[in-house]
Amino acid sequence: QVSTLRRVLGPDRGWIITVPGRGYRFMGTIVQMGVQMGVQMGVQMGAQMGGGPGAVADGPARPGACAAPLLSVIVLPFAGRHAGEAEGAALEGIAEGITDSLTTDLARTLPASRVIAQTTAHLYKGRGADVRLIGAALGVRFIVEGSVMRAGRRLRVNVQLVEAETGGHVWAERFDKPEGDVLPVQDEIVARLSRGLGVHMIACEAARVRPGLEGGGGSAAEFVLRGRATALGPSLTLARFESATASYHCALQLDPEDPDALAGLASALLYQVVNGYGRDARGAPLPALRATRLDEAAAALGRALEAAPGHRAALMARLVLLRARGAFADALVAAATLLELEGSEPAVCREMALNLLYLGRTEDAVLWFGRADTLAPRDPARWTWLQGLGRALVQLDRSGEATHPLRQAVESNPAHPALLAYQAAALAMSGDLARARAAMAAFRAAEPHTALDALAHGFSVPLEATSALYRLRNRRVLEGLRRAAA
Secondary structure, three states: OHHHHHHHHHHHHHHEEEEOOOEEEEOOOOOOEOHHHOHHHHHHHHHHOOOOHHHEOOOOOOOOOOOOOOOEEEEOOOEEEOOOHHHHHHHHHHHHHHHHHHHHHHHHHOOOOEEOOHHHHHHHOOOOOOHHHHHHHHOOOEEEEEEEEEEOOEEEEEEEEEEOOOOOEEEEEEEEEEOOOHHHHHHHHHHHHHHHHHHHHHHHHHHHHHHHHHOOOOOHHHHHHHHHHHHHOOOOOHHHHHHHHHHHHHHHHHOOOOHHHHHHHHHHHHHHHHOOOOEOOOOOEOHHHHHHHHHHHHHHHHHHHHHOOOOHHHHHHHHHHHHHOOOHHHHHHHHHHHHHHHOOOHHHHHHHHHHHHHOOOHHHHHHHHHHHHHHOOOOOOHHHHHHHHHHHHHHOOOHHHHHHHHHHHHHHOOOOOHHHHHHHHHHHHOOOHHHHHHHHHHHHHHOOOOOHHHHHHOOOOOHHHOOHHHHHHOHHHHHHHHHHHO
16 A cells, blocks of 8 residues: 555655654655745645645744755746847747746656646746745755746757755756757757756755765665765766665665665666676676676566556666667667657667667667767766767777767766777777877776777677677777777
8 A cells, every 4th residue: 555655646755754663654844834925825835735725824934944855846937038029928938848847857857856846836937036935935955947048049048956945056057059949949958957957956965965874874765865876976986886786775675665766776786787897807797797687677677667657767777678688679669668758868868879789770879879968968977878979980980080979988987997998999990099009008007808809899788689780890899999909
């Protein structure tokens, strides 16, 4: 029954936690609404948050009067900045669409989040209220503000993430998009914003709750948050993945049914496999360790999807599991289905590209890698699709083009030595032997014994499952590695 309740609560499933040896506890925040906003407004807000008419109180809410739940946020209506009435309606429509879609995306993608409904947020439109008062009134930790304006034939988007208790800025972003069909442009803007907001909210919250965790306390949701923050960093070493895995195990000891913890555990295990951790001295994957990690990840995903069918992180991890097992065609179908649900998600685009690459559809893979980078040009995981793009371009005999994304991949994750080797291969195949040998020397300093043939193929998938065309084209990568090492 508790599992059923959690499914019904959806994004608010974290309101019910397991207390080992005792039972279950309700952790949702009870919020008292201030009468200065108007009784009717308070009734509407209370209903939106599940508090009903009783959420209206006799006195004003006070900052710090109640502890806001983890990853609680409100997206205030984006403002449409315009010079005259003629373009005002169009910009207001775009701004409203971004606000609605961003609210939906954050509610769907953040683990154990509490995202205030847009009908409530709309009540603040044009009011210019103090963010600290809004945070106290609604019991949220974060507030998102933004605006859209037209600059020539481009749309300029500004957004900022604010910590409600202090009013301090956590993250800000500004970027321009060419004006075109409204819905595709809007989807791309929302995808870029939701990913950036999610990453910075998780990092901020994990830093805030860390002292309690290290002191031996912490709820399942806090351990999940810690695991997510550890695995979001750009320099994803084996130690970081092992730390994330330990956090998810702690969460599951507190709540064995938590789908966020189960999906997180599966993801941490899978990325250890596909990033090549667990290899012998010559760089070949250890079959027993690889099989154990894949089986453990599959079991965790099965439990997560049983507890929460349609769980986004679990479905995303399932894509990686299919790729790791060499089921590339099945992974493409699953990725296409996720794209229909998610719209524009860079990690799904990356999975589309990698599976296309292993099936020998290299030209199509290049397009999807590029799509991922357009959606998330500052993402901590950017190196994962840049290295794929670089390898694909080398396979297509476009090594000169490959050097740029591979250099950016190295800059994005300097802790992953294989990126240096792929950069060396591209440089060598483009004729820049001096820089190629320097990059190869840096790789060898980190991994002196890894065999070039194992490196050329990569570590993430079984070679026998790849297409003959992929294996033929991949010889260019091996040739580049040998030239750089000569």
